[in-house]
Amino acid sequence: AQSVTQPDIHITVSEGASLELRCNYSYGATPYLFWYVQSPGQGLQLLLKYFSGDTLVQGIKGFEAEFKRSQSSFNLRKPSVHWSDAAEYFCAVGSTSGTYKYIFGTGTRLKVLA
Amino acid sequence: ETGVTQTPRHLVMGMTNKKSLKCEQHLGHNAMYWYKQSAKKPLELMFVYSLEERVENNSVPSRFSPECPNSSHLFLHLHTLQPEDSALYLCASSQDLFQGLETQYFGPGTRLLVL
Numbered sequence: 001a002q003s004v005t006q007p008d009i010h011i012t013v014s015e016g017a018s019l020e021l022r023c024n025y026s027y028g029a030t031p032y033l034f035w036y037v038q039s040p041g042q043g044l045q046l047l048l049k050y051f052s053g054d055t056l057v058q059g060i061k062g063f064e065a066e067f068k069r070s071q072s073s074f075n076l077r078k079p080s081v082h083w084s085d086a087a088e089y090f091c092a093v094g095s096t097s098g099t100y101k102y103i104f105g106t107g108t109r110l111k112v113l114a
Numbered sequence: 115e116t117g118v119t120q121t122p123r124h125l126v127m128g129m130t131n132k133k134s135l136k137c138e139q140h141l142g143h144n145a146m147y148w149y150k151q152s153a154k155k156p157l158e159l160m161f162v163y164s165l166e167e168r169v170e171n172n173s174v175p176s177r178f179s180p181e182c183p184n185s186s187h188l189f190l191h192l193h194t195l196q197p198e199d200s201a202l203y204l205c206a207s208s209q210d211l212f213q214g215l216e217t218q219y220f221g222p223g224t225r226l227l228v229l
Contacts, residue, residue: 004156032215043118043204043220051215090157094215101147101170101212104156 002027004093006105013081014113021076021108023091032094033074034102035065039087047089050074061085086112116140118221120205126227127195135190135224137205145211146188147218148180151202163188164211195228202226 005024013019025031032051036044048059055067065076074091088109092102118139127133139146148160162170163182177199179191188205202223208216 034217036220041222043120043206043222044218045220046217049217094212101159101162101172102157102218106154106156 004105012111120221132193137188139207143207147206149204
């Protein structure tokens with residue numbers, strides 16, 4: 001079955017520290033992978049996506065993610081976190097199996113300490 | 115206005131009430147979606163519309179009734195809801211029907227509380 005796992009429910013980092021949010025997926029074919037961010041009181045905003053090609057993907061707000069097929073992972077990284085990055089982050093796989101949906105993880109809530 | 119807007123942002127209703135959620139997209143997209151976001155659960159796709167036709171209904175109870183009068187507007191009509199229906203309801207749109215590749219653009223959601 002297709003699934004997305006975000007093993008960390010909560011992560012706390014200090015401002016200026018580096019960040020890595022984990023995402024593992026289970027999918028039969030080459031996946032289409034996405035990271036979204038949801039700030040408090042807001043909808044989801046796309047950070048970056050991977051379809052094919054270079055496995056290191058650059059996104060908005062200084063985020064990047066690396067697709068590792070051997071590990072079935074698509075981890076999100078940022079070298080230096082800003083207080084405004086505090087939000088909830090969702091990893092998703094784009095399903096191409098005849099349905100029209102993302103398969104979302106349960107999200108990781110990021111707290112940033114000043 | 116730009117992007118995807120949703121009204122109301124917050125709604126409290128009793129189990130016998132009838133209410134409607136409204137979504138409007140200003141992006142010229144052809145596909146629209148309703149999602150339910152509950153605490154500690156992945157987002158659940160509820161309904162999918164493409165060019166005003168419903169193309170997917172993910173086993174959603176009949177107390178939720180969607181309506182898409184045109185490609186810019188999407189409604190979710192609610193009646194005789196249950197407390198477990200309390201959640202954040204998100205609307206999204208994409209240029210074309212999502213085939214695994216499309217980026218979806220989300221509205222801010224309606225926070226629904228059913229008493």
